[in-house]
Amino acid sequence: MTVFGLSVERIAAMALRYWYLLKGSWPRIVDIAYWPTVQMVMWGFIQTFVAEKSGFFATAFGILLGAVMLWDVLFRSQISLSISFFEEIWSRNLGHLMVSPLRPTEFIAAMIVMSLVRTLIGLVPATFLAIWFFGYSIYDLGLGLVAFFFSLALFGWAIGLAVSGVILRFGMGAENLAWAFTFGLAPFCGVYYPIEVLPAWMEVVSAALPPAYIFEGMRAVLIEQTFRADLIATALIMNVFYLAGGIAFFLWMLRRAKERGMLLQIGE
Amino acid sequence: MRLYSNLIVISNISAFMNAPPPAIVVENLSKTFADLKAVDNVSFSVPRGETVGLLGGNGAGKTTTISMILGLVIPTAGTITVLGHSMATSSHLARRRMNFESPYVDMPKRLTVRENLTVYARLYSVPKPRHRIGQLAADLELTDLLDREFGTLSAGQKTRAGLAKAFINQPDVLLLDEPTASLDPDTADWVRSYIESYLAQHNASILLASHNMAEVERLCSHVLMMVQGRIVDSGRPKDLISHYGRENLEEVFLDIARGQATVAPVMQ
Numbered sequence: 001m002t003v004f005g006l007s008v009e010r011i012a013a014m015a016l017r018y019w020y021l022l023k024g025s026w027p028r029i030v031d032i033a034y035w036p037t038v039q040m041v042m043w044g045f046i047q048t049f050v051a052e053k054s055g056f057f058a059t060a061f062g063i064l065l066g067a068v069m070l071w072d073v074l075f076r077s078q079i080s081l082s083i084s085f086f087e088e089i090w091s092r093n094l095g096h097l098m099v100s101p102l103r104p105t106e107f108i109a110a111m112i113v114m115s116l117v118r119t120l121i122g123l124v125p126a127t128f129l130a131i132w133f134f135g136y137s138i139y140d141l142g143l144g145l146v147a148f149f150f151s152l153a154l155f156g157w158a159i160g161l162a163v164s165g166v167i168l169r170f171g172m173g174a175e176n177l178a179w180a181f182t183f184g185l186a187p188f189c190g191v192y193y194p195i196e197v198l199p200a201w202m203e204v205v206s207a208a209l210p211p212a213y214i215f216e217g218m219r220a221v222l223i224e225q226t227f228r229a230d231l232i233a234t235a236l237i238m239n240v241f242y243l244a245g246g247i248a249f250f251l252w253m254l255r256r257a258k259e260r261g262m263l264l265q266i267g268e
Numbered sequence: 269m270r271l272y273s274n275l276i277v278i279s280n281i282s283a284f285m286n287a288p289p290p291a292i293v294v295e296n297l298s299k300t301f302a303d304l305k306a307v308d309n310v311s312f313s314v315p316r317g318e319t320v321g322l323l324g325g326n327g328a329g330k331t332t333t334i335s336m337i338l339g340l341v342i343p344t345a346g347t348i349t350v351l352g353h354s355m356a357t358s359s360h361l362a363r364r365r366m367n368f369e370s371p372y373v374d375m376p377k378r379l380t381v382r383e384n385l386t387v388y389a390r391l392y393s394v395p396k397p398r399h400r401i402g403q404l405a406a407d408l409e410l411t412d413l414l415d416r417e418f419g420t421l422s423a424g425q426k427t428r429a430g431l432a433k434a435f436i437n438q439p440d441v442l443l444l445d446e447p448t449a450s451l452d453p454d455t456a457d458w459v460r461s462y463i464e465s466y467l468a469q470h471n472a473s474i475l476l477a478s479h480n481m482a483e484v485e486r487l488c489s490h491v492l493m494m495v496q497g498r499i500v501d502s503g504r505p506k507d508l509i510s511h512y513g514r515e516n517l518e519e520v521f522l523d524i525a526r527g528q529a530t531v532a533p534v535m536q
Contacts, residue, residue, distance in 0.1 A: 092373060261340075
């Protein structure tokens with residue numbers, strides 16, 4: 001069975017490969033859920049504290065917790081995709097995969113599927129703990145949550161593919177980029193504050209980043225109880241271009257790696 | 269039928285004209301990395317049902333040649349056709365019917381042998397994967413190892429598991445890069461016997477890169493001698509031995525590799 005020319009069977013085979021890895025190692029599962037939970041607890045207490053001191057946070061309770069959880073959607077989507085790619089390099093398995101019938105686009109699709117699985121494993125427990133600990137449910141965002149989630153995930157996948165492409169080009173010496181790159185975008189995305197507080201030049205950068213629209217949209221829901229479809233639509237359209245760019249960049253870097261004969265040496 | 273006028277003609281002309289098209293056809297293949305010419309205008313073919321050995325010292329260009337045939341390295345010049353499919357434009361069609369094994373490319377260490385083989389069986393769309401894995405495990409004496417993690421296996425066991433992966437899709441074309449490197453003589457002999465029995469049953473074509481001359485003499489009907497990226501001689505092992513007036517292929521190899529060959533063959 002094929003969808004858009006991609007073999008569902010081969011995508012499922014790769015997803016199965018990552019699932020085997022995940023289910024065979026409980027520390028990996030704990031690691032996936034650990035940081036989102038720690039962040040949620042820490043920011044939950046910060047929010048409880050500031051809500052007691054500030055009327056704004058008392059009326060818009062959840063603005064920090066919502067932001068930290070949505071930020072984690074972006075970060076987990078990116079890092080989960082990159083880790084799937086790294087698994088092949090760490091295990092020196094890329095050569096076997098690239099000579100198999102698996103197409104690079106199917107490889108990308110499998111990494112996206114597993115990024116989704118890993119992100120949900122990491123975040124869903126934290127969202128339920130937030131309800132239990134702080135009485136805050138991110139699910140109160142309603143259908144907007146689905147739009148926020150997928151928009152942020154799309155951007156995370158675009159960044160994850162770009163970072164993986166850089167690894168293909170420069171080798172595992174650039175591995176730390178995978179962990180650090182998204183955090184470098186955080187100040188521009190207005191995760192915890194409105195974009196208007198940024199200097200003019202930073203606002204220009206923000207305007208080019210889809211997450212900035214998503215976090216504005218989240219604040220509109222929590223503060224003004226307004227669903228800003230215009231912000232979501234803008235982010236979605238931009239994300240389509242970012243994801244297409246991420247895929248094109250990854251495929252280009254894969255081709256460059258083949259030209260340079262790096263696929264067999266990249267894990268060494 | 270197209271006449272490959274500039275190829276090293278392995279079989280005699282009448283046999284060539286009556287035989288099916290070669291499994292692998294390499295024409296004017298070159299690869300340059302920066303200033304290094306790793307493969308220099310190489311042409312050869314691997315007839316159906318035959319095993320051709322690719323011999324040469326370290327850095328002779330064997331692995332680069334095999335990597336280009338597999339699609340892991342993009343050639344600087346030249347064409348490669350496998351089972352009638354151009355590797356530049358329709359490699360995915362050829363890949364379903366080919367496979368490879370190299371001790372230098374691992375499989376995921378944390379997955380069990382069964383899990384690894386299941387993933388590859390699905391990537392190659394093998395019908396009834398469980399049955400095929402059971403069959404291969406019995407043939408390669410892997411049954412007791414199927415539920416062991418790949419990373420915990422000894423070198424010999426890893427080679428057998430790697431061969432199971434290489435034979436999972438019952439390939440028509442197999443590329444083996446030093447398949448018995450680092451194996452003890454008993455295990456290496458066992459591996460060669462398995463390859464021989466597979467060839468006898470499936471009429472497959474094999475391109476074998478090896479440093480083990482006894483292995484090459486035993487398995488290969490023809491050999492190609494590579495020095496500094498060029499094929500400097502080719503022929504049947506017995507013919508080469510008599511041509512150079514030597515006792516065995518190892519002496520011929522040493523003569524050619526050290527530039528001490530008393531008969532200067534004219535190739536290409």
